Amino acid sequence: MKGIERMLRDIEDEVRYTRSLIGRDALDPRVMAAMAEVPREEFVPGFEQAYAYANGPLPIGHGQTISQPYIVALMTDLLGCGAGDRVLEVGTGSGYQAAVLSRVVAQVYSIEIVPELAEEAARRLQRLGYENAQCRQGDGYLGWPEEAPFDGILVTAAAPAVPPPLIEQLRDGARLVLPVGPQFGHQELVVVEKRPGGELRRTDILGVAFVPLTRARAEGGWRP
Numbered sequence: 470m471k472g473i474e475r476m477l478r479d480i481e482d483e484v485r486y487t488r489s490l491i492g493r494d495a496l497d498p499r500v501m502a503a504m505a506e507v508p509r510e511e512f513v514p515g516f517e518q519a520y521a522y523a524n525g526p527l528p529i530g531h532g533q534t535i536s537q538p539y540i541v542a543l544m545t546d547l548l549g550c551g552a553g554d555r556v557l558e559v560g561t562g563s564g565y566q567a568a569v570l571s572r573v574v575a576q577v578y579s580i581e582i583v584p585e586l587a588e589e590a591a592r593r594l595q596r597l598g599y600e601n602a603q604c605r606q607g608d609g610y611l612g613w614p615e616e617a618p619f620d621g622i623l624v625t626a627a628a629p630a631v632p633p634p635l636i637e638q639l640r641d642g643a644r645l646v647l648p649v650g651p652q653f654g655h656q657e658l659v660v661v662e663k664r665p666g667g668e669l670r671r672t673d674i675l676g677v678a679f680v681p682l683t684r685a686r687a688e689g690g691w692r693p
């Protein structure tokens with residue numbers, strides 16, 4: 470079996486193992502098609518090629534990681550977005566999640582705080598032809614106001630609390646999917662839905678382990 474086929478089977482297995490937590494037996498076929506299409510090997514460092522399709526996170530430099538394929542697929546599914554939608558990602562990292570999203574929605578905007586990673590991901594997405602995925606350097610806590618509102622927002626770094634600017638930049642009826650919790654304590658994958666009228670509904674899905682969402686010192690770090 471080829472690596473990518475094994476990865477897809479591992480995702481399907483893990484979805485079934487976690488069905489009672491995630492409330493589904495299988496992910497949206499459009500999400501699985503995107504996972505089948507994007508070559509993860511292009512997004513991991515050369516010396517990790519042997520593990521490119523293993524169902525686990527991998528280091529990508531600068532103390533950051535590319536997320537576990539199951540989590541990438543699950544978060545994309547939980548976003549509930551499709552053709553025609555415009556989505557914001559916070560934490561571009563390698564660009565892999567942005568590439569997967571770009572196969573499912575119309576336009577992806579992705580923000581990365583580490584300048585080297587942002588440059589590398591922007592170049593990689595362009596080289597691989599993901600023309601509907603844009604990446605820029607910046608503090609994703611603040612979102613991307615110029616392009617708001619979004620039909621979905623996905624955060625791939627853990628925040629101690631839901632960042633208010635991201636709620637503001639969510640269209641009515643759209644979802645924000647993000648890990649919430651401390652760097653070394655319990656983090657929960659959370660879906661926040663902005664109901665028509667602006668009411669928020671939070672659903673906790675399952676425990677996860679993400680690198681922290683960092684804040685530029687000039688911004689004063691995290692406010693209480």
Ligand code: SAH
Nearest residue numbers: 535560562563565566581582609625682683
């Ligand atoms: N989605 C990535 C994995 C992300 S790891 C992928 O598919 O490869 C989390 C990333 O979030 C790291 O690259 C980290 O530098 C970035 N990050 C942390 N805090 C951030 C912030 N405030 N704004 C934008 N990016 C941030």
